[in-house]
Amino acid sequence: MHIYHLAYLYDARADMSEITIKHLAEKLNLATSTVSRALNDSHEISDKTKKRVIELAKALNFQPNAYARGLREQKSKTIGIIVPDRVNHFFNLVIEGVETVCRAHGYSLIVYNSYEDVAQEKKIVYGLLGGKVDAVVMSLADEEKEVEHLKWLQERNIPIIFFDRIAQNVKGSKYVTNDQEAAYIGTKHLLEKGCKKTVFLGLSNTSIVGMARKKGFIQAHEELEIPLSNSSILEFGHDDVQNQAILEKLFYKLDRPDGVLAAAEKLGLSAYRALAKTKIKVPNQVKVVSFTNMQVADLLNPPLSTIAQPAFDLGSACATELIKGLKDKKTDFSLDKKIIIPSVFTARESSQ
Amino acid sequence: MHIYHLAYLYDARADMSEITIKHLAEKLNLATSTVSRALNDSHEISDKTKKRVIELAKALNFQPNAYARGLREQKSKTIGIIVPDRVNHFFNLVIEGVETVCRAHGYSLIVYNSYEDVAQEKKIVYGLLGGKVDAVVMSLADEEKEVEHLKWLQERNIPIIFFDRIAQNVKGSKYVTNDQEAAYIGTKHLLEKGCKKTVFLGLSNTSIVGMARKKGFIQAHEELEIPLSNSSILEFGHDDVQNQAILEKLFYKLDRPDGVLAAAEKLGLSAYRALAKTKIKVPNQVKVVSFTNMQVADLLNPPLSTIAQPAFDLGSACATELIKGLKDKKTDFSLDKKIIIPSVFTARESSQ
DNA sequence: GTGAAAGCGCTAACAA
DNA sequence: TTGTTAGCGCTTTCAC
Numbered sequence: 001m002h003i004y005h006l007a008y009l010y011d012a013r014a015d016m017s018e019i020t021i022k023h024l025a026e027k028l029n030l031a032t033s034t035v036s037r038a039l040n041d042s043h044e045i046s047d048k049t050k051k052r053v054i055e056l057a058k059a060l061n062f063q064p065n066a067y068a069r070g071l072r073e074q075k076s077k078t079i080g081i082i083v084p085d086r087v088n089h090f091f092n093l094v095i096e097g098v099e100t101v102c103r104a105h106g107y108s109l110i111v112y113n114s115y116e117d118v119a120q121e122k123k124i125v126y127g128l129l130g131g132k133v134d135a136v137v138m139s140l141a142d143e144e145k146e147v148e149h150l151k152w153l154q155e156r157n158i159p160i161i162f163f164d165r166i167a168q169n170v171k172g173s174k175y176v177t178n179d180q181e182a183a184y185i186g187t188k189h190l191l192e193k194g195c196k197k198t199v200f201l202g203l204s205n206t207s208i209v210g211m212a213r214k215k216g217f218i219q220a221h222e223e224l225e226i227p228l229s230n231s232s233i234l235e236f237g238h239d240d241v242q243n244q245a246i247l248e249k250l251f252y253k254l255d256r257p258d259g260v261l262a263a264a265e266k267l268g269l270s271a272y273r274a275l276a277k278t279k280i281k282v283p284n285q286v287k288v289v290s291f292t293n294m295q296v297a298d299l300l301n302p303p304l305s306t307i308a309q310p311a312f313d314l315g316s317a318c319a320t321e322l323i324k325g326l327k328d329k330k331t332d333f334s335l336d337k338k339i340i341i342p343s344v345f346t347a348r349e350s351s352q
Numbered sequence: 353m354h355i356y357h358l359a360y361l362y363d364a365r366a367d368m369s370e371i372t373i374k375h376l377a378e379k380l381n382l383a384t385s386t387v388s389r390a391l392n393d394s395h396e397i398s399d400k401t402k403k404r405v406i407e408l409a410k411a412l413n414f415q416p417n418a419y420a421r422g423l424r425e426q427k428s429k430t431i432g433i434i435v436p437d438r439v440n441h442f443f444n445l446v447i448e449g450v451e452t453v454c455r456a457h458g459y460s461l462i463v464y465n466s467y468e469d470v471a472q473e474k475k476i477v478y479g480l481l482g483g484k485v486d487a488v489v490m491s492l493a494d495e496e497k498e499v500e501h502l503k504w505l506q507e508r509n510i511p512i513i514f515f516d517r518i519a520q521n522v523k524g525s526k527y528v529t530n531d532q533e534a535a536y537i538g539t540k541h542l543l544e545k546g547c548k549k550t551v552f553l554g555l556s557n558t559s560i561v562g563m564a565r566k567k568g569f570i571q572a573h574e575e576l577e578i579p580l581s582n583s584s585i586l587e588f589g590h591d592d593v594q595n596q597a598i599l600e601k602l603f604y605k606l607d608r609p610d611g612v613l614a615a616a617e618k619l620g621l622s623a624y625r626a627l628a629k630t631k632i633k634v635p636n637q638v639k640v641v642s643f644t645n646m647q648v649a650d651l652l653n654p655p656l657s658t659i660a661q662p663a664f665d666l667g668s669a670c671a672t673e674l675i676k677g678l679k680d681k682k683t684d685f686s687l688d689k690k691i692i693i694p695s696v697f698t699a700r701e702s703s704q
Numbered sequence: 705g706t707g708a709a710a711g712c713g714c715t716a717a718c719a720a
Numbered sequence: 721t722t723g724t725t726a727g728c729g730c731t732t733t734c735a736c
Contacts, residue, residue, distance in 0.1 A: 092444065105564065
């Protein structure tokens with residue numbers, strides 16, 4: 001009775017569950033090792049056997065168990081990407097670039113979201129040690145306070161490639177855009193168009209990206225010998241409503257700025273909303289240049305000049321180096337180098 | 353002092369690639385099974401031993417090997433989500449909703465992108481059989497031509513929950529928004545605002561979502577007894593440039609439409625661009641309602657009325673049901689049911 | 705050209 | 721309460 005019950009379960013399992021190499025081997029009267037070799041196109045297996053094996057595998061839709069293979073091989077053919085904000089369009093484009101290269105080389109990609117939180121980032125990184133990924137592409141969660149978890153990962157021979165918010169105190173390949181130069185170009189645009197009072201809108205985190213952009217803003221003023229007051233560099237938090245309120249106040253003032261460089265998309269939009277809301281007709285008198293990747297900058301009126309990062313290219317460049325290195329196994333990923341990919345500045349003038 | 357001891361142990365293992373349960377067991381003079389049980393907080397292990405084990409594990413930053421565990425347990429504590437377009441903002445919000453619930457329950461999430469391509473989707477699904485995920489949340493790649501791969505997955509006891517572009521011929525839980533109703537409301541808005549000649553802009557795929565929106569458009573006209581000509585239902589491909597050209601032509605005509613319902617964000621934007629480009633001053637005479645999740649609709653002029661899907665909620669609802677079912681192991685995921693979460697219609701009027 | 709057997713790291717049934 | 725052992729599915733020596 002008990003036996004029948006078990007037999008029944010076994011049969012049910014046999015049809016319903018997964019096909020393994022062992023099942024194939026039994027059906028074909030071969031050893032599992034032979035089947036494995038045949039499926040991996042080993043040269044020591046006869047063409048005839050290979051054909052038999054592959055045919056049956058296809059017919060039964062055999063899929064190798066990723067975990068068994070990963071355990072045995074000690075690698076996963078998977079790379080991980082850690083971004084600070086999964087919903088952000090910029091990072092999505094980077095991810096798409098990475099994924100495209102991965103797919104082309106038979107790698108899988110797992111996306112992790114650090115929510116701009118170092119604690120979360122650490123959790124992700126240490127979890128990665130479970131062998132889930134062979135390598136990591138990442139943009140830091142926030143200000144670079146802690147790096148032990150990154151060094152730890154590298155010591156475990158899991159290479160890291162950094163992009164955008166790169167680490168300063170960890171060696172490795174770093175892919176960035178020309179943030180300072182781009183901010184410089186954007187600011188010069190404002191100044192050359194006649195802006196007399198420009199402001200820089202930055203997020204209050206001390207991210208390397210924000211710093212670079214601020215430097216570019218200052219650099220342009222210095223070069224054109226235009227004095228900058230303290231009130232020209234503004235810092236904002238993450239609360240959009242509050243930010244907009246501050247900006248509205250700014251634009252209501254009589255000595256309001258006539259040129260704005262926004263170092264983040266959300267700040268550019270907040271500035272734009274604040275301008276739109278000012279009842280006195282200032283919008284057209286204030287030029288805005290914003291770092292952004294949004295697809296609708298050309299639809300706004302007055303138009304928003306933009307600095308767009310080459311996100312997709314950034315991602316595919318990272319992945320290309322990574323996978324190449326993973327394959328030849330000779331690459332030294334701790335080599336410190338920086339690759340700069342230029343942003344695209346688009347000036348848009350009001351038609352009115 | 354104790355700490356120093358642990359640090360010493362750490363150094364001793366520093367060159368070894370990874371810490372395993374076996375390493376811990378040796379250091380502690382315990383069996384691997386004891387260590388395993390201690391780490392999993394088994395009740396049959398003494399508190400003292402537990403403490404010793406957990407302390408060392410922490411000090412060495414032990415991380416269990418995900419592949420070994422997955423292989424042994426035959427489950428991965430991971431769920432997969434398959435979306436047609438990873439870069440699309442709507443799907444990103446859904447993903448965020450799913451991820452939030454997953455994290456809260458200790459599940460990992462892997463995102464797969466089908467690129468709106470059924471062949472790609474099949475590849476993903478069959479690859480999933482490798483045991484990488486315990487369950488799947490998905491929105492179909494395209495028109496529902498093929499479903500064997502989905503049924504296959506279900507037969508392998510991997511539950512699927514559908515959302516947005518749901519399957520008609522596969523049983524299961526289906527989470528959707530009220531597309532027909534939302535389109536109906538949007539269209540009625542246009543008609544009540546006095547539009548005499550309305551057009552529906554849809555993508556030419558036959559997705560269930562597009563169909564429902566089209567139905568809503570027609571329903572509103574029928575209800576208000578306003579006749580619809582053939583030329584009122586327009587279908588577009590995926591080439592934005594070409595779409596915009598077609599729309600420009602449309603708006604240049606003397607008998608141009610004065611109301612537009614766009615069933616996809618990209619079409620709404622193309623229509624908007626086309627309107628902005630027409631030299632004759634038509635923009636303000638044409639009202640546009642678009643399905644969209646973009647964050648800047650309020651910045652446009654003339655304003656764009658929008659129908660936004662509750663993407664995050666959709667995602668978290670799917671994940672909640674899924675994980676609950678995975679946990680109690682009693683849920684029948686082949687039960688056919690539909691959960692409708694309402695969209696949000698926002699009417700925006702021109703201030704001019 | 706093919707088979708037998710070991711072992712990747714983990715958990716659980718069974719022993720003690 | 722702890723130890724011994726088997727085995728998840730796969731690849732890879734080492735035999736033959």
